[in-house]
Amino acid sequence: MKNELTSGGERSVHVSGPRRASRGPRDAMKRCGFVIRVSTEQQAANEEGSLKNQLQRLRAHVEYKTTACGEQWQEARCYVLKAISGKDSFRSKEFAELFEDIRTGKINTVVCTALDRISRSVRDFLNFFEILSEYDVEFVCLKQNYDTTTPQGKLFTTIMMALAQFEREQTSDRTREAALARAERGLWNGGQLLGYDLNPDKHGHLIPNAAERATVNFGCDIYLKCGSILETMKAMNERGYRTKEFTSRRGKFHPGKPFNYSAVQWMLTNYAYIGKKEIGKKKWMARAAVPPHGSYQIVDAVWEPIVDEGKFYAVQALMRKNAKSRHNAAKPVKHNYILNGELLECGKCGSQMEGTCGTGKKGVRYYYYICKNPACRFKVPAGEIEGLVLERIGQLAGDKETMAGIVAATNERLKTELPRLRAEKELLERELEKVKTVASGLINEWTSLATADSGPLLREKLDELGKRRGQIETSLASLELTTAEIEREAVDQDLVMKALADFSRVFAEIQPHKQKELLRLVLHKAILGPDYVKMALYGRPPEIGPLATAEPRTETLNWLLGQGSNLQPSG
Numbered sequence: 001m002k003n004e005l006t007s008g009g010e011r012s013v014h015v016s017g018p019r020r021a022s023r024g025p026r027d028a029m030k031r032c033g034f035v036i037r038v039s040t041e042q043q044a045a046n047e048e049g050s051l052k053n054q055l056q057r058l059r060a061h062v063e064y065k066t067t068a069c070g071e072q073w074q075e076a077r078c079y080v081l082k083a084i085s086g087k088d089s090f091r092s093k094e095f096a097e098l099f100e101d102i103r104t105g106k107i108n109t110v111v112c113t114a115l116d117r118i119s120r121s122v123r124d125f126l127n128f129f130e131i132l133s134e135y136d137v138e139f140v141c142l143k144q145n146y147d148t149t150t151p152q153g154k155l156f157t158t159i160m161m162a163l164a165q166f167e168r169e170q171t172s173d174r175t176r177e178a179a180l181a182r183a184e185r186g187l188w189n190g191g192q193l194l195g196y197d198l199n200p201d202k203h204g205h206l207i208p209n210a211a212e213r214a215t216v217n218f219g220c221d222i223y224l225k226c227g228s229i230l231e232t233m234k235a236m237n238e239r240g241y242r243t244k245e246f247t248s249r250r251g252k253f254h255p256g257k258p259f260n261y262s263a264v265q266w267m268l269t270n271y272a273y274i275g276k277k278e279i280g281k282k283k284w285m286a287r288a289a290v291p292p293h294g295s296y297q298i299v300d301a302v303w304e305p306i307v308d309e310g311k312f313y314a315v316q317a318l319m320r321k322n323a324k325s326r327h328n329a330a331k332p333v334k335h336n337y338i339l340n341g342e343l344l345e346c347g348k349c350g351s352q353m354e355g356t357c358g359t360g361k362k363g364v365r366y367y368y369y370i371c372k373n374p375a376c377r378f379k380v381p382a383g384e385i386e387g388l389v390l391e392r393i394g395q396l397a398g399d400k401e402t403m404a405g406i407v408a409a410t411n412e413r414l415k416t417e418l419p420r421l422r423a424e425k426e427l428l429e430r431e432l433e434k435v436k437t438v439a440s441g442l443i444n445e446w447t448s449l450a451t452a453d454s455g456p457l458l459r460e461k462l463d464e465l466g467k468r469r470g471q472i473e474t475s476l477a478s479l480e481l482t483t484a485e486i487e488r489e490a491v492d493q494d495l496v497m498k499a500l501a502d503f504s505r506v507f508a509e510i511q512p513h514k515q516k517e518l519l520r521l522v523l524h525k526a527i528l529g530p531d532y533v534k535m536a537l538y539g540r541p542p543e544i545g546p547l548a549t550a551e552p553r554t555e556t557l558n559w560l561l562g563q564g565s566n567l568q569p570s571g
Contacts, residue, residue, distance in 0.1 A: 037081035086120030275305035347529030
């Protein structure tokens with residue numbers, strides 16, 4: 001390491017690491033790669049600013065070494081990092097080019113004005129020095145005196161880099177806290193907003209833009225009519241509406257562009273249009289998921305609203321409704337396929353059936369369910385099969401005689417399952433005991449068995465035994481629960497009939513998407529044949545209300561209990 005004073009009085013330090021990849025005698029010619037960096041676009045745009053000053057100092061140093069010291073130094077390339085934070089410099093394309101030039105030997109000396117021009121991350125800086133050491137490249141820093149070839153020098157370098165990183169993080173925290181404080185006072189924290197112009201006299205205040213106000217209100221009105229963000233986007237673009245056009249503080253003109261999906265969604269959900277400001281909002285966070293007293297809050301802004309609050313909240317309500325039901329609530333439901341979602345099975349081939357529609361020769365729309373099996377394609381009108389299922393559920397709610405027979409047959413069949421379940425439980429208990437014994441033996445003999453080579457194998461075996469134990473214990477818990485339910489006669493006739501009566505009463509009064517959800521709580525499966533319909537209902541209703549039991553239309557089916565149902569209908 002050499003310390004010398006440049007013509008400007010600055011101290012330069014030459015640092016070279018151990019030659020892990022020796023390239024022979026060190027070149028007498030210093031082929032220098034200059035690294036200069038600024039953090040912001042404003043600094044980068046200043047022609048007489050920091051970038052020029054850094055380059056001038058580096059060139060002066062090279063000239064001094066050549067003329068005053070008689071050494072061979074030359075500028076091979078300058079790597080200019082414009083508007084790149086110190087935490088990201090290591091991942092910039094300029095550094096990628098620098099490392100490639102180091103690898104190919106075009107650069108054998110890296111020169112910078114100060115350490116933080118290279119990086120403000122301790123980890124990245126140490127990785128940087130690892131690369132320099134690998135290729136036997138010297139590092140010259142005009143401002144600080146560093147030598148990473150000794151443990152003391154490496155410690156000092158690490159401490160200084162940690163301080164640089166700490167400074168960056170402190171600056172980031174101060175900026176974030178200032179932005180939060182301004183937001184809590186209802187001030188705008190920067191950026192352009194469609195519908196408003198920035199107030200040049202009052203920082204953080206917005207002035208309504210009459211033309212853009214019409215654009216925002218048009219988007220809200222269209223969405224309330226069509227209920228679709230995509231259709232709203234198309235309507236706005238067809239009318240010639242565009243995103244905000246503006247000229248930045250640096251004089252760059254940003255023209256308006258056609259709206260895309262994200263721009264429309266952001267516009268429709270922005271509280272700024274009703275004179276309010278969201279604080280602590282996570283990206284696309286559902287309103288229902290926001291804690292009422294958490295960091296999220298909505299405060300009054302300092303600018304006037306341009307959208308009526310009633311209209312804005314109607315838009316939010318419609319968006320939540322559409323997201324929850326996965327249906328456009330602004331449009332009428334053409335047909336609600338309540339048996340979709342694997343509730344309807346083809347009795348001819350056993351495949352699932354799904355709802356679809358078609359248009360006849362006279363333009364009449366037909367709705368039906370069709371088998372998914374291409375070789376079968378059995379189909380039935382949607383209204384017919386849905387009506388039969390709902391009708392039979394309603395009949396069962398008042399048919400005590402039929403229900404008594406179904407419940408008795410179901411409980412009787414379930415009790416015949418007890419011996420098999422108990423035998424399976426006994427086998428699992430024996431296997432669990434065996435697993436525990438093997439694992440305990442391995443642990444007791446660990447000291448004598450474990451070596452540098454066998455230790456990993458023993459740990460792997462213990463991990464396998466642990467996983468197997470967990471699987472067995474889970475299966476045992478499930479068997480114990482099922483056995484206990486059967487022993488106490490899980491299917492209760494009065495409970496089932498009450499649930500079916502509640503279902504029939506509620507079903508017709510709720511919205512279409514909720515009808516699907518309710519039916520799925522009652523119906524496990526319907527099997528449709530050419531001249532029959534078999535139904536299997538759940539035998540244990542949930543606590544929240546109308547659910548229930550099992551039943552066919554032409555044949556009586558037995559139920560399974562709890563979360564199951566009569567998966568194998570009789571007949």
